Amino acid sequence: MKNKRIVILGMQWGDEGKGKIVDLLTKFVNYVVRFQGGHNAGHSIVLNNKKTILHMIPSGILNKNVICIITNGVVLYPCNFIKEINILKKQGILIKNRLFLSESIPLLLEYHIAIDKAREKFCGSKSIGTTGRGIGPSYEDKIARRCLRIGDLKDVNYFQNHVKENLDFYNFQLINFYKEKKVEYSAVINELHKYREYLLSLVIDVHSTLHKIIKKKKNIIFEGAQGSLLDIDHGTYPYVTSSNSTIGSVFSGTGIGFSAINYILGIVKSYSTRVGNGPFPTEQFGTIADSICKIGNEFGSTTGRKRRIGWLDLVLVKYAVQLNSLNGICLTKLDVLDTLKLINVCIGYKHIKTGKKIYNIPCTINDWKNIVPIYKKFLGWNKSTFGITEWNLLPDAAKDYIKYIEKILKVPVVIISTGPAREDTVFINKNF
Ligand code: GDP
Ligand code: IMO
Ligand code: MG
Numbered sequence: 006m007k008n009k010r011i012v013i014l015g016m017q018w019g020d021e022g023k024g025k026i027v028d029l030l031t032k033f034v035n036y037v038v039r040f041q042g043g044h045n046a047g048h049s050i051v052l053n054n055k056k057t058i059l060h061m062i063p064s065g066i067l068n069k070n071v072i073c074i075i076t077n078g079v080v081l082y083p084c085n086f087i088k089e090i091n092i093l094k095k096q097g098i099l100i101k102n103r104l105f106l107s108e109s110i111p112l113l114l115e116y117h118i119a120i121d122k123a124r125e126k127f128c129g130s131k132s133i134g135t136t137g138r139g140i141g142p143s144y145e146d147k148i149a150r151r152c153l154r155i156g157d158l159k160d161v162n163y164f165q166n167h168v169k170e171n172l173d174f175y176n177f178q179l180i181n182f183y184k185e186k187k188v189e190y191s192a193v194i195n196e197l198h199k200y201r202e203y204l205l206s207l208v209i210d211v212h213s214t215l216h217k218i219i220k221k222k223k224n225i226i227f228e229g230a231q232g233s234l235l236d237i238d239h240g241t242y243p244y245v246t247s248s249n250s251t252i253g254s255v256f257s258g259t260g261i262g263f264s265a266i267n268y269i270l271g272i273v274k275s276y277s278t279r280v281g282n283g284p285f286p287t288e289q290f291g292t293i294a295d296s297i298c299k300i301g302n303e304f305g306s307t308t309g310r311k312r313r314i315g316w317l318d319l320v321l322v323k324y325a326v327q328l329n330s331l332n333g334i335c336l337t338k339l340d341v342l343d344t345l346k347l348i349n350v351c352i353g354y355k356h357i358k359t360g361k362k363i364y365n366i367p368c369t370i371n372d373w374k375n376i377v378p379i380y381k382k383f384l385g386w387n388k389s390t391f392g393i394t395e396w397n398l399l400p401d402a403a404k405d406y407i408k409y410i411e412k413i414l415k416v417p418v419v420i421i422s423t424g425p426a427r428e429d430t431v432f433i434n435k436n437f
Contacts, residue, residue: 006033006034006224006436007222007224008222008223008224008267009033009034009224009225009267009268010219010224010225010227010265010266010267010268011030011034011224011225011226011227011266011267011268011269011270012226012227012229012252012255012266012268012269012270013026013027013030013226013227013228013229013270013272014229014232014233014250014251014252014269014270014271014272014329015229015230015231015232015233015235015250015271015272016232016233016271016272016273016322016325016326016329016331016334017232017233017234017273017274017277017278017279017318017321017322017325018231018232018234018235018241018277018278018279018280018285019046019230019231019232019235019250019280020047020232020274020278020280020303020305020306020312021232021272021273021274021337022272022274022335022337022338022422022425023048023064023228023229023230023272024048024049024050024058024059024064025049025050025051025337025422025425025426025427026270026272026335026337026420026422027048027063027064027065027226027228028050028052028064028065028067028068028427029427029430030226031064031065031067031068031071031226032068033224034065034071034223034224034225034226035070035071035072035218035223035224035225036065036071036072036073036074036218036223036224036225036226037063037064037065037066037071037072037073037074037225037226037228038063038073038074038075038076038215038225038226038227038228038259039061039062039063039073039074039075039076039079039228039230040076040078040079040227040228040229040254040255040258040259041078041079041229041230041231041248041249041250041254041258042079042080042140042229042230042231042246042248042250043060043061043079043080043081043082043113043138043139043140043143043230043248044060044061044081044082044085044086044089044113044138044307045060045135045136045138045140045230045231045246045307046059046060046061046230046231046307047059047060047305047306047307048060048064048228048230048306049306049425050064050067051425051426051427052067052426052427054426056425057093057096058306058307059089060085060089060307061075061079061081061082061085061086061089062075062086062089062090062093062104063075063228064228065226065228066093066098066100066103066104067098069098069099069103071103072102072103072104072105073103073104073105074104074105074106074107074209074211074214074215075104075105075106075107075110076107076110076211076215076258076259076260077107077109077110077211077258077259077260078248078254078257078258078259079110079258080110080111080112080113080140080143080144080147080248081106081110081111081112081113081155082112082113082114082118082138082139083112083196083197083200083204084196084200086204087200087203090104104207105207105208105209105211105214106155106204106207106208106209106211107155107208107209107211108154108155108156108205108208109154109155109156109211110154110155111143111144111146111147111152111153111154112143112152112153112154112155112157112158112197113138113139113140113143114139114143114153114168114171114193114196114197115188115192115193115196116139116142116171116172116175116176116179116188116193117139117140117142117143117146118137118138118139118142119139119175119179119185119186119188120139120142120175120178120179120183121135121137121138121139121140121141121142122137123178123179123183123185124141124183125137126183126185127183132282133243133244133245133281133282133283134244134280134281134282134283135246135281136281136305136307136308137308138307140246140247140248141246141247142175143247144247144248145247146171151170151171151174153167153168153171155204155205155208156208158197158201158204158205159205164197165194168190168193168194168197169190172188172190172193175188176188211259211260212260215259215260215261215265216261219261219265227255227259227266229250229254229255230248230250231246231248231250232250232325233250233251233324233325233328233329234321234325235250236248236249236250236251236328237249237250238251239251239328241283241284241373243370244281244282244283244284245283251325251328251329252269252328252329252330268332268333268437269329269330269331269332269333270331270332270333270334270335270419270420270437271325271326271329271331271333271334271335271416272334272335272337273317273322273334273335273336273337273410274317274336274337274338275317275336275337275338275339275341275342275406276297276301276314276315276316276317276338276341276342277314277315277316277317277318277321278301278303278312278313278314278315279312279313279315280305280308280310280312280313281310284367284370284373284374285313285315286315286318286351286354286373286376286377286378287315287316287317287318287349287351287378288313288314288315289314289315289316293314293345294313294314294315296344296345297314297341297342297345298311298312298314300340300341300343300344301314301338301341316348316349316350316351316378316380317350317351317410318350318351318378319350319351319352319410319413319414320351320352320353320354320364320365320366321351321366322414323413323414324365324366326414326415326416331416332416332437333416333417333418333419333420333434333437334410334411334414334416334417334418334419334420335418335419335420335421335422336407336410336418336420336421336422337421337422338422339390339399339403339407339421339422339423340389340390340391340392340393340423340424340429342385342386342406343385343386343387343388343389343390343391344385344387345385346384346385346387347382347383347384347385348382348383348384348385348406349380349381349382349383350380350381350383350406350409350410351378351379351380352379352380352381352413353378353379354367354376354377354378354379355376355377355378355379356375356376357375357376357377358375362379363376381409383402383405383406383409384402385402386400386401386402386403386406387400388400388403390403390423391423391424391429392423392424392426392428392429393423393429393431394423394428394429394430394431395431396421396431396433399421399431407421417433417434417437418433419432419433419434419437420432420433420437421433
């Protein structure tokens with residue numbers, strides 16, 4: 006593989022298995038870049054039976070030949086970022102000269118977390134079900150042009166005054182509107198003083214670095230976080246995250262252009278999951294959901310919350326495929342369906358009042374409430390696919406399931422994941 010610049014994106018509501026696939030493909034690349042989201046992400050990698058969960062650090066870090074870069078589109082909470090580095094260092098992973106930051110990265114600080122939590126509590130049953138990590142408020146700060154960025158840490162007077170002004174603004178809301186405790190200035194400032202030198206030591210000129218390595222035809226993975234249905238513009242609004250998690254954010258979040266990318270790989274889970282609130286037409290309850298949850302270990306990598314479970318929704322995935330102009334699909338967690346007698350796949354919706362069939366995604370929350378899924382039924386394969394590495398060894402019923410997905414989505418399935426480890430993978434097309 007040469008001169009390959011691959012974007013890896015989630016096609017559902019996150020947790021499709023992006024971390025495993027990024028880690029798997031890092032053996033082919035020189036750089037892995039994180040370009041949006043924050044420590045709301047939780048990307049799991051299983052190596053030698055040991056699970057590592059990464060929130061901020063690109064999933065290339067476990068491969069010692071890879072350099073990891075975090076760019077301007079991300080929001081960074083220093084405390085958690087450093088904690089994650091320390092965990093990796095304890096595992097013997099070399100960080101020095103392998104992890105770099107853009108100085109334009111907005112900092113996510115204590116007051117963003119306090120506001121996120123206060124808002125969620127205030128909204129009660131209408132809450133979004135955020136990860137409570139301050140993601141929304143920190144992106145709001147960026148758009149409102151009042152965030153503190155990593156580069157600002159160079160000037161102590163500037164950042165101290167800046168924090169004071171922001172804190173006045175947020176504490177006013179916390180105390181007077183939300184009736185919560187204020188965030189102490191000293192707590193925010195002490196953290197910043199503690200981490201500033203280290204953070205600044207990781208800063209590089211991301212713009213010139215990316216342009217140089219692209220010119221040198223280096224292989225790069227751009228690692229997406231969340232999934233297309235959580236995208237602030239195109240997702241199931243307002244039950245979304247606060248960044249764009251579709252293809253456009255690669256460009257705005259790094260400072261490269263469209264022609265620098267030559268492959269867009271979408272990660273699709275063989276069924277659906279969602280953490281937090283919001284529409285989920287194919288959601289299941291009872292024994293089937295319990296079984297998938299247990300076999301698939303569907304608990305949030307970031308918050309530990311039980312993930313909601315449902316059938317694969319091809320209306321939504323097709324929409325995500327189109328949003329991102331995908332070149333190929335990686336289908337993950339096929340093995341989780343092994344024991345099911347019957348597997349449903351949503352191929353359209355029916356309006357509950359008019360009976361009309363609908364093949365595109367609703368816009369408002371009320372529209373979402375008025376639809377029910379139309380399913381195509383598949384017989385289960387009732388055989389273990391766990392750890393299978395060759396297409397020919399898959400049961401016929403599993404092959405039929407995959408071929409149907411390909412037919413509806415009109416994009417080739419190039420990788421199939423049959424377990425959490427690197428080796429549990431079928432490569433359909435190694436030169437994708
Ligand atoms: P991400 O956020 O997209 O990186 O996904 P997460 O790491 O949050 O969640 C995916 C979960 O499924 C993790 O626990 C992975 O170890 C696990 N996983 C990934 N691929 C497979 C697979 O093909 N089969 C099984 N059984 N587990 C998988
Ligand atoms: P990865 O990268 C799954 C969800 C939250 C909530 C909504 C908004 O691991 O796939 P936020 O804290 O971002 O304001 O929460 O988005 N969410 C995720 N769900 N995987 C993720 O990341 C997520 N990141 C955010 O659960 O519903
Ligand atoms: Mg995750």
